[in-house]
Amino acid sequence: MQFQPQGADQRGVQAMEWRGDSLRILDHRRLPEEHLWIDCTDAPQVAAAIRDGVVQGPASVGIAAAYGIALAARRLGQAADWSGALAADFELLAEARPSAEPLTWALRMLQERLRRPLGLSADVPALLAEAALGIHASDSEANRVMAKLGMQVIRRHDRQPQTLMTFGHAGALSGSGRGGVLGVIQAAHGAGLVAQVEVCESRPGNAGLVTHWELQQYDLPATLHADTVAGHLMKEASPSWVVVGAERIAGNGDVVNAIGTYGLAVLAMHHGLRFMVVAPSSCIDLTLETADDVELGEEQDAPAGEALFDVTPADLIDVIVTEKGIIERPDEVKLAELLSPRRLH
Template sequence: MLQSKALGGEQVSLESIEWLSNRRLRLLDQRRLPDRIVYCECSSAPEVAEAIASMTVRGGPAIGIAAAYGIALAAQAIGASEDWNAALAADFELLEGAQSTAISLSWALGIMRQTLRKLTLQQDVPARLLQAAIAVHESDREANRSMARFGVQIFGRRHKKPQRIMLHSNDGALASGGVGTALGVVSAAHEAGLVERVYISETRPLLQGSRLTAWELAQAGVPAQLHIDSAAAHLMKSEDINWVVVAADRIAANGDAICKIGTYALAVLAMHHGLRFMVVASSSCIDLSLEVGDDLPLEERSSRELLQLGERNIDTGTPVSNPVFDVTPADLIDVIVTEKGVIERPDEKKLADLVSHRRLH
């Protein structure tokens, strides 16, 4: 849940994802923030898929939660069926194709498939699928709390004074079902008195840092400073920054992290300047079927996101590359924080141990 100041100055609570009593899914439209608070209501799986594809809802965990509710909406629209797997097949396929990189999407839909397989025709299938979607939502909320707790322990164990932390992209309450991953850890660390200042990269091309992370931290009263992406090296050299903290959309079996574009560069810079590098992600983001990060095809978005400045088109005919994600090699990562525990200096064995439920911390 987010806290935002209304026009009168009082704090109001905002839910980025909310199931409504009239059997609709309400999503906070992240394209309009921070200047406008606008909600989008979805009543069908295609509407949820469009919300994911258009980035009305964004962030791996939030995408997965929305997709789970999308299946619940589809089942409610059908009402009754002699073959639920066939009846929902097109909706599953549509939602699975809405975003290609975030493993949280396939994980959440996998939970919904497992739930569907266990149900019989005598059971209220739409109601059970809604319960499963709510459970996915609550599971992420609880995982966020655990990750925040582990991350704060890492900060407190290594440093006795408040830290200066650099954040990239947006991975807070807007991008999840709870307080968030990377931003959730930093917010919890601030509450524990362990944060002096947060440095926020603007995060091109859609400015998730300047539009969303800066807004979230301002609402929480966390001291922060915004910078252009290309100023990161200069700030690391001149501002005595201690940590870079990022979220991952997917983690390969060897510990490579697939994150928001620009993360790889920050990891290289962090190593050069002696900063520690933390990745925060749910254990569901660990993909043991992906041997190394470079094996995953990475999403590219439209060139219009770089060539359109408001009403102004700056297209000169030059080809445009607009990748959304990059791969940070495991040997540049100091620690991965999950809800199951902490992995320092990640490798294949440590990740496999964590996924098999062995406690690491």
């Protein structure tokens, strides 16, 4: 039993593969030079893969955590109190990357599955594996919907081939399917809207390099640049959109993403460029009024400790694209309405 995204082709590379008794994860740290797969057979190994950056994208982190709980249940086999028996594993995985809202969301979905009636003869490990597979599949479907919606937003503003700029890691390896940002860019390219993609590196890490490599896998016209030339590119190449992903989105529309996103948003506003955030609704945390109090994390290997993420205020964002719809000029009312259970999708 494994997940195979609908519409996947041989050029795309998936971040992970479920094998029933193990989770096989492509080591993002080695890309694109080397394709090294890591096999995880229990929750501590999955938590270590998340914590050490083997798997990096927010959606991928959430999917991996869900599979981690499924592996923990499989190792237990049976328990009188499943919630209690798995409590330490839930806590371990939650602490592996607390900034990633999709991780919190995925673990909450599995906890809710355990709260539903299970029955004396229920195969709980199989039920949790099924729930994890469902999260994986729903992320792929979300990517498909976001790709279409994001393309439509781009086309509404300009129907001619144009230059787009991207930053960070939001391709297929950041989730499933084609990924958030990569899906939008690819859909726009398919609609004849993309002449060039300018990819800015994001440091620390190799996210820009991996994003550029992923774009090449789909034959998209992309050029990799140092992040320090972003302002110059905006002035000379005049991209119509800067398109990024998100680690977490606060209730007011503030966006937590890879360090450097805030600077790009400021530059985009100065140059009159539009700024798009593409992220599944699982990234939205309505309990967080603003992103000012989010733990942004530090790069442990850096001598002085470098921040991994920064906060882009909502007033610098033109549109947030989710699988539930788009939010232009985001604020707390619009985000709450997007996630309202009364809203028809």
